[in-house]
Amino acid sequence: MNKQRKTKFKKYSKHWQGGFFALTIQYIFTARKASWRSIVVSNQSGKFQLHAYDFETGQNHQVTKKSHGALFGSISPDGEYIYYLNDQAGNEHGHFVRTPFFGGKAIDITPNMPPYFSYTISASESNEVLCFTAAFSHENRVYLVPFLRAGNPGIPKIIYQSTAPLSEPIMSPDGIYTCIAETDTGKKRGSNLILIENATGKVLKRAVLRIYGSSVPLAFSQKTTKHVVLALSNASGHYRPVLYDFNHKKVSEITHSSFRGDVFVLQWNEKKDTLLLCDVHKAHHRLFLYSIHTKKVTRIAPTTGSFNLHFDSVVLLSDSSLLLKWNDFNTPPFLLKLKAPRYTSWGEAREFAVHAPTKHSVKSVWFRSSDGERVQMWVVLPKNTKGPIPFVIDIHGGPHGVISDEYSPEAQAWLANGFGYCTVNYRGSIGFGKSFEEKIYGNPGHWEVEDIVAARNWLVKNGYASPEQIVLFGWSWGGYVTLLALGTYPNLWSCGVAGAPIADCMMQYEDEPAFFKAIDQKIFRGTPETVPKRYTKSSPSTYVKNIQAPILIFHGKNDVRCPPRQIQHFEHLLHAAGKHISVEWFSSGHTGEFTNTSLRVSLITKALQFATRATKKKNPLKKKP
Numbered sequence: 001m002n003k004q005r006k007t008k009f010k011k012y013s014k015h016w017q018g019g020f021f022a023l024t025i026q027y028i029f030t031a032r033k034a035s036w037r038s039i040v041v042s043n044q045s046g047k048f049q050l051h052a053y054d055f056e057t058g059q060n061h062q063v064t065k066k067s068h069g070a071l072f073g074s075i076s077p078d079g080e081y082i083y084y085l086n087d088q089a090g091n092e093h094g095h096f097v098r099t100p101f102f103g104g105k106a107i108d109i110t111p112n113m114p115p116y117f118s119y120t121i122s123a124s125e126s127n128e129v130l131c132f133t134a135a136f137s138h139e140n141r142v143y144l145v146p147f148l149r150a151g152n153p154g155i156p157k158i159i160y161q162s163t164a165p166l167s168e169p170i171m172s173p174d175g176i177y178t179c180i181a182e183t184d185t186g187k188k189r190g191s192n193l194i195l196i197e198n199a200t201g202k203v204l205k206r207a208v209l210r211i212y213g214s215s216v217p218l219a220f221s222q223k224t225t226k227h228v229v230l231a232l233s234n235a236s237g238h239y240r241p242v243l244y245d246f247n248h249k250k251v252s253e254i255t256h257s258s259f260r261g262d263v264f265v266l267q268w269n270e271k272k273d274t275l276l277l278c279d280v281h282k283a284h285h286r287l288f289l290y291s292i293h294t295k296k297v298t299r300i301a302p303t304t305g306s307f308n309l310h311f312d313s314v315v316l317l318s319d320s321s322l323l324l325k326w327n328d329f330n331t332p333p334f335l336l337k338l339k340a341p342r343y344t345s346w347g348e349a350r351e352f353a354v355h356a357p358t359k360h361s362v363k364s365v366w367f368r369s370s371d372g373e374r375v376q377m378w379v380v381l382p383k384n385t386k387g388p389i390p391f392v393i394d395i396h397g398g399p400h401g402v403i404s405d406e407y408s409p410e411a412q413a414w415l416a417n418g419f420g421y422c423t424v425n426y427r428g429s430i431g432f433g434k435s436f437e438e439k440i441y442g443n444p445g446h447w448e449v450e451d452i453v454a455a456r457n458w459l460v461k462n463g464y465a466s467p468e469q470i471v472l473f474g475w476s477w478g479g480y481v482t483l484l485a486l487g488t489y490p491n492l493w494s495c496g497v498a499g500a501p502i503a504d505c506m507m508q509y510e511d512e513p514a515f516f517k518a519i520d521q522k523i524f525r526g527t528p529e530t531v532p533k534r535y536t537k538s539s540p541s542t543y544v545k546n547i548q549a550p551i552l553i554f555h556g557k558n559d560v561r562c563p564p565r566q567i568q569h570f571e572h573l574l575h576a577a578g579k580h581i582s583v584e585w586f587s588s589g590h591t592g593e594f595t596n597t598s599l600r601v602s603l604i605t606k607a608l609q610f611a612t613r614a615t616k617k618k619n620p621l622k623k624k625p
Contacts, residue, residue: 385420
């Protein structure tokens with residue numbers, strides 16, 4: 001594997017494309033009771049695919065060989081089976097299949113069901129029963145699938161259904177219970193943690209605490225006599241781990257004076273009674289080892305860079321050492337080996353060693369938005385340059401994401417081609433508190449755009465960016481904010497590049513699956529029928545006549561998250577208004593741009609060419625800001 005990585009870098013070492021083709025990892029999903037067995041999402045084959053890794057024996061093989069790549073998978077608690085959604089052409093609609101960890105025939109576990117949208121599977125320790133959430137056009141459902149003695153799946157059974165947002169379910173080790181979180185999209189603005197008896201489908205108990213905010217169940221205790229669920233909740237203002245004891249109706253938030261931001265659980269080691277936690281505070285990551293028994297917190301690992309934030313993303317080896325993904329702005333992701341017992345010394349794991357880091361100086365900047373709110377962004381200049389120069393503002397997706405000190409081949413590409421680079425943690429981002437994250441609810445797009453405009457003005461005022469040479473660039477929600485900013489503040493931009501964006505919020509709602517309809521109901525505080533003015537106000541298509549800067553859109557023909565019809569409609573409106581728009585279609589879905597390395601390089605190349613042409617031209621229609 002390392003030989004393959006070096007070959008790639010030899011070919012691209014003098015060009016920014018090398019950062020895309022470098023052998024790297026995106027996610028790790030580990031087995032709860034055998035965490036040395038893991039799914040590693042890697043681009044070894046040129047596309048991101050699922051790979052099975054046994055880090056004790058060194059055995060590994062590629063699990064998926066999808067033409068459009070794969071990003072998500074699940075592994076059984078004992079590490080014997082891998083599950084993934086087998087979709088068509090990247091449309092994220094299909095059936096879950098099960099395959100043995102060491103290879104073998106993939107079995108469709110729901111052969112008679114229509115295609116559905118879903119992310120993950122949760123299975124009992126015996127692998128005799130599993131559950132998952134499936135989204136259809138108008139409803140979200142939780143299914144239970146038993147496995148027969150012959151190893152064949154039984155008939156799927158619906159145990160819960162709702163039009164509200166449902167979390168991914170988790171199953172108790174004995175297979176008796178399933179736990180989910182259901183979010184209220186109405187005025188109560190909270191969520192309930194729900195315990196379901198699998199045999200009857202009966203909701204047994206609800207969480208004793210009404211959670212005024214978001215709640216995400218992570219795992220049942222492996223001690224089957226204790227119906228205790230580990231979850232995340234932001235009821236207190238930041239995300240914190242919470243233990244829910246359904247037997248004793250007890251709720252215990254895990255907090256400490258050392259925690260300052262949103263705290264995510266990377267691993268729960270019940271044998272040692274510890275949690276591996278990552279505190280994301282104002283876009284900075286800090287890793288802690290927390291003792292549930294003594295409530296002692298120990299800071300571990302590097303003090304810079306970023307980690308994966310999802311549960312069960314850490315490999316535990318037989319010598320108690322830990323493997324986890326690490327990267328920073330200049331260093332592509334690799335496996336960091338934290339050495340037991342103190343976890344304050346580390347090295348590169350041999351499976352994924354990093355090569356050819358860059359040496360850009362990265363600056364964390366705070367500025368005031370239009371309402372006085374302090375907002376954080378990262379600013380980077382190309383080597384040996386001083387402002388004012390052409391600048392790109394890279395707008396992250398989500399909206400509930402965060403950009404930390406992390407590696408981005410796209411960022412490296414912009415810098416290598418003479419652009420200054422900026423990325424903003426606008427309102428809606430995590431790690432800055434609940435009120436910051438939920439400020440966008442009821443008025444989507446508005447505060448995101450206000451923060452981007454304020455970032456742009458800071459770059460100009462402080463001599464970083466040339467005011468006539470500023471490019472907006474974003475994917476998914478970032479693409480949506482790009483289009484909205486081009487229409488609501490038309491004089492400020494040279495051009496906009498939007499990947500897989502939302503262009504019309506009403507059409508988006510009409511065509512998307514129930515999973516995303518429920519999220520829209522939460523963000524908009526209603527549906528297009530109940531609050532139509534909000535959907536109209538937040539739609540980029542409403543502001544077509546205002547747009548002055550040229551637009552380049554990249555979109556997947558099989559995108560179900562941001563369906564194509566609204567992009568076709570937006571393109572028609574702009575052409576009718578005499579505006580400059582170009583739409584580049586690719587064959588896969590919403591994640592296709594990311595999983596396919598060759599496509600990724602092709603699209604950023606077109607984006608760079610488009611932005612370079614646009615920033616060399618002066619637009620006589622633009623007024624000074």
